[in-house]
Amino acid sequence: MGEMKTIGVLTSGGDAPGMNAFVRAVVRTGINKGMRVIGIRRGYNGLIHGDMVEMDMRSVSDIIHRGGTILYTARCPEFKYQEGIEAAKKACQEAKIDGIIVGGGDGSFRGAGDLSAAGVPCIGIPCTIDNDIACSDYTIGYDTAMNTAMEMVDKIRDTSQSHYRCSVVEVMGRHAGYIALNCGLAVGATFIVVPEIAFKFEDIVAKMEQAQATGKHHFIILVAEGVGNVTELAQKIEESTGIESRATILGHVQRGGNPSVRDRVVASQMGHYAVTLLEKGIGNRVVALKDNHIVDYSIQEALKMKKPFNYNEYQVANDISF
Ligand code: ADP
Ligand code: F6P
Numbered sequence: 001m002g003e004m005k006t007i008g009v010l011t012s013g014g015d016a017p018g019m020n021a022f023v024r025a026v027v028r029t030g031i032n033k034g035m036r037v038i039g040i041r042r043g044y045n046g047l048i049h050g051d052m053v054e055m056d057m058r059s060v061s062d063i064i065h066r067g068g069t070i071l072y073t074a075r076c077p078e079f080k081y082q083e084g085i086e087a088a089k090k091a092c093q094e095a096k097i098d099g100i101i102v103g104g105g106d107g108s109f110r111g112a113g114d115l116s117a118a119g120v121p122c123i124g125i126p127c128t129i130d131n132d133i134a135c136s137d138y139t140i141g142y143d144t145a146m147n148t149a150m151e152m153v154d155k156i157r158d159t160s161q162s163h164y165r166c167s168v169v170e171v172m173g174r175h176a177g178y179i180a181l182n183c184g185l186a187v188g189a190t191f192i193v194v195p196e197i198a199f200k201f202e203d204i205v206a207k208m209e210q211a212q213a214t215g216k217h218h219f220i221i222l223v224a225e226g227v228g229n230v231t232e233l234a235q236k237i238e239e240s241t242g243i244e245s246r247a248t249i250l251g252h253v254q255r256g257g258n259p260s261v262r263d264r265v266v267a268s269q270m271g272h273y274a275v276t277l278l279e280k281g282i283g284n285r286v287v288a289l290k291d292n293h294i295v296d297y298s299i300q301e302a303l304k305m306k307k308p309f310n311y312n313e314y315q316v317a318n319d320i321s322f
Helices: 018-031 043-049 084-093 106-117 141-162 178-187 201-213 231-241 252-253 261-279 299-304 313-319
Strands: 006-011 036-040 052-054 101-102 122-126 168-169 192-195 219-224 245-249 285-290 293-298
Touching: 006 018, 006 043, 006 084, 006 219, 018 036, 018 101, 018 141, 018 219, 018 261, 018 299, 036 043, 043 084, 084 106, 101 252, 101 261, 106 122, 106 192, 106 299, 122 231, 122 261, 122 299, 141 168, 141 178, 141 252, 141 261, 168 178, 178 192, 192 201, 192 313, 201 219, 201 231, 219 231, 231 245, 252 299, 261 285, 261 293
Parallel strands: 006 036, 006 101, 101 122, 122 285, 168 219, 168 245, 192 219
Antiparallel strands: 036 052, 285 293
C-alpha cells in the first residue's frame, strides 16, 4: 500500500449530533500529519459525482458544537452495485484520494468494505443516534439524542400530570430499543416497550393498575419506534383503563441539536484514531468503543457481531417505576 498523501472524509446515512466534531477531528489530524484532506459532500453521492472540497484548518472552525453535518449526508443506492463502487474508485483516482474515513451506520460500513476491497482503504466511524452498531458499545449521537428525548418527555410529563392522563411516547431507534430503554429509565416511565423484549398489552394495563392502586394518576409509556403504532396503543390503553391517553411521536427532533460532551469527545477521539490507522496504511476497519477504549475491527468482522440488550437495566426500570 502506498503512502497516504490525501485522505477523504464523508458522512453517510442518517445524520447524528457529533458528526461535525468527527469531521473536524479528521481534518485537523490529517493536516497536522502533513496530509491533504478532502471533504466529500452528500455521502457516497458526492464521491461518485465529484462533489468535493479541499479542507483547511479553518474549514472546520465553529462546528464542534453544531448538530447535523457540514458535509451533508445522503443515501446512495448506486453504491450497493459494482458499477457504483467502480465509479467511486475512479473518482478517487482522479482526485488522488488514497483513503477515506466514513461516518455512518452499518449500511455505510458495507459500502466502505466494498470500496476497500476495490483498492481504496476505508475506515468506518459509528455515527447514529440508534446505538445499533454491534461492534461498538457507543455510537456518536446517541447521548445527545437521548438527552433531547428525555427533555421532551419531561415537558410531556408536566401536561400529562396536570390532566391525569397517560402519555404514550414514541422514540426513534429504527429496529433497536436502546434509546427507549435508557430514556425510559431516565424519565421514570411506567412501562417501556422495546422490540428486544416480548410484551403483552395486558402487562402494560396491569402495571398501570398496580401504580394506580398506590395513588398514581398520570403515566408515561415509552415505546421504541420498532414496536408499532403508538396512536393505536394509546387508544387501546384509554379503552381498557378509562384513563384519557395521548400519543406523541418525538421524531426528528431527536436527531438535531448541539452535541453533548460525550458525543463531542468520542467523535474527536474516534476521528483522530481513524487518521492514525490510515496513516499506517491500514484500511477496511471500523473504529469502536469497547470498555471505554478505542479499538478497531475488520469491517466484515464488525458487521457479523451481535449486540447484547441490557435486560438488567430493563428489569431495574420495571422494578422502580410505579
Ligand atoms: P446507515 O449507514 O446509517 O446504516 P443506510 O443503511 O441508509 O444508513 O446506508 C447508507 C448508504 O450506505 C447507502 O445509501 C448506500 O450508499 C451505502 N450502502 C448501504 N448498504 C450497502 C451495501 N449492502 N453495499 C454497499 N453500500 C451500501
Ligand atoms: O438511524 C437513525 C434514524 O433516525 C432512525 O432512528 C429512524 O428509524 C430513521 O433514522 C429515520 O430515517 P429518516 O431520516 O430517513 O426518516
